[in-house]
Amino acid sequence: MRPREFCFTERDFEQVRTLIHELAGISLSENKRELVYSRLTRRLRATGAKSFEDYLRNHLKEGTSEWEGFINALTTNLTSFFRESHHFELLAQQLRRLVARGSPIRLWCSACSTGEEPYSMAMTVLETLGPNPPVLIQATDIDTQVLALAEEGTYAAENLTLSEARLHRFFHKGVGKHSGSVRIRPEVRRLVTFFQLNLLDTHWPLHFPLDAIFCRNVMIYFDKDTQYKVLGAMARHLDPEGLLYAGHSEIFYHARDFFHLRGKTVYQLSPRTASGVVNQVEQR
């Protein structure tokens, strides 16, 4: 085995696990040691740290921007356009019902990564409701690096999981030095507002009540207690008739105080929570 570039002890690993759990809710299992090493070595090189101990003790200080680098390095951002496509068909059905209501429709993509998910929501909105729809899509993530890419809305054309029709309708094809990439069109971009939001924060600066929350493939990184707290807060931000879209492997039976499964990993508020939310909304 090649000698390691940086000394990385069991104690360092435990410290990283504790910190990322406190900061982002992410629970790293024992077997993520190598992953942590390879993700954080970039930060050690960038900061000039001599070892993990040096990095954790001297570079990761409160009030420095390195917290951001630390969190960004440890998040997993895998995503794609129209991932778990049945959810977008359900969203289209929900939008058709909502538009009849006559008031603005508010959607939240709560772990938006590099933007593929909120832009898929925006494309679904345009396909379902036509131009200038009364819809606001709030798209948030803890990771500032992926948010910057999402705002840019430029993607490599190869390996895109999009039909030719959608590519043509919703993207500009790059030319010259941009050939091989595509950029989301302004009419899609305009529907989405990106900003940083940590799901662990006690205050979420969102426009609510929300009609739909997409919270997919992020809760898998949280332990059950953290999931419970986040789901409780989501329930308080959701319209009584609103829906929570979860990832295919995310089961929230332990939070049935707040949510009931409606089918296909889509949840609705449990009856008691829904009536509580109605009261809150009426009081505002």
Ligand SMILES: C[S@@+](CC[C@H](N)C(=O)[O-])C[C@H]1O[C@@H](n2cnc3c(N)ncnc32)[C@H](O)[C@@H]1O
């Ligand atoms: C695997 S991606 C999922 C992306 C997208 N939702 C999807 O299903 O394709 C998980 C995202 O959750 C974000 N994340 C992790 N912890 C978070 C937290 N505490 N608050 C907000 N976002 C978080 C990560 O930065 C990452 O972009």
